């Protein structure tokens with residue numbers, strides 16, 4: 577067994593071409609941690625096929641508008657490279673990337689880890705807040721693929737880290753820099769929206785801690801920022817169910833009706849830019865805001881490779897390694 581430690585950055589993944597949109601969505605809707613249908617695979621696969629086929633045109637429209645693919649892999653690989661450098665003097669760490677619904681998929685990553693003979697793996701999902709649909713799903717799939725490959729490393733999961741101080745400081749620092757880009761950079765005259773990825777209310781009612789952890793992140797950031805007008809809201813709902821409220825588009829309309837002219841949006845559940853930040857917030861909601869009379873609407877970039885964020889990831893890795 578190798579005495580090096582594999583650090584695996586887990587993320588959702590995204591289609592690397594327009595042709596990949598439908599199979600990517602099929603993988604997502606096949607995930608029993610997102611939807612679980614009775615009778616398992618017998619009903620899950622046809623259901624996933626149908627929903628992927630129905631959603632593909634709308635999703636492809638979003639990916640087409642941001643260059644024909646998701647940039648999530650590039651951003652995640654850049655984070656992995658920066659983290660590898662940051663960890664260089666701290667121990668025998670090798671940083672890898674693992675995606676849940678598009679390449680490099682978990683089975684490919686597990687085969688590589690097995691081949692390199694790692695005895696220790698730190699799974700670090702790039703989701704600050706825990707949800708069964710994201711971190712839970714990444715962990716379950718990793719364990720399933722390890723069983724399938726007959727590979728039994730010791731696995732440490734970094735379950736949630738929304739309260740990591742360097743992570744929160746990097747967001748505060750990003751928002752203070754964005755503030756200066758407004759024609760009237762007085763926070764009293766800029767509405768600040770924290771927009772999180774939504775979740776079906778049914779999953780929250782079933783005990784998922786995501787909403788509570790999003791709220792705790794929001795409260796901590798507000799305490800540090802001391803910004804007069806802030807709102808927490810939820811974007812990216814899919815399908816007919818009731819999702820967490822208030823919805824971001826409703827909040828944009830309400831604030832515009834109340835006379836807001838400057839708005840800054842921060843994607844609070846994401847640590848890299850992708851279709852939800854670049855298209856949904858950056859194009860669709862920007863058009864909505866302008867049509868409603870908000871003259872200055874900006875979306876802050878996600879943390880991507882912000883040095884403070886890389887320091888946060890380094891600290892999470894070092895805390896996950898038990899003392900010798």
Ligand SMILES: C=CC1=C(C)c2cc3[nH]c(cc4nc(cc5[nH]c(cc1n2)c(C)c5CCC(=O)O)C(CCC(=O)O)=C4C)c(C)c3C=C
Pocket residue numbers: 588589590591601604610631635646647648703707709710773774775776786814845846850851852
């Ligand atoms: C339908 C159920 C979905 C749940 C529940 C869900 C939770 C969830 N997702 C993220 C982060 C991301 N989601 C992304 C894309 C995306 N998500 C869903 C569906 C659910 N997500 C779909 C169908 C898609 C594809 C795009 C679309 O059709 O609108 C992405 C972006 C990937 C990319 O292409 O770059 C991220 C990231 C979180 C944090 C979350 C739970 C709270």
Ligand SMILES: [Fe+2]
Pocket residue numbers: 773812
């Ligand atoms: Fe999602």
Ligand SMILES: [Fe+2]
Pocket residue numbers: 767804805806
């Ligand atoms: Fe306000």
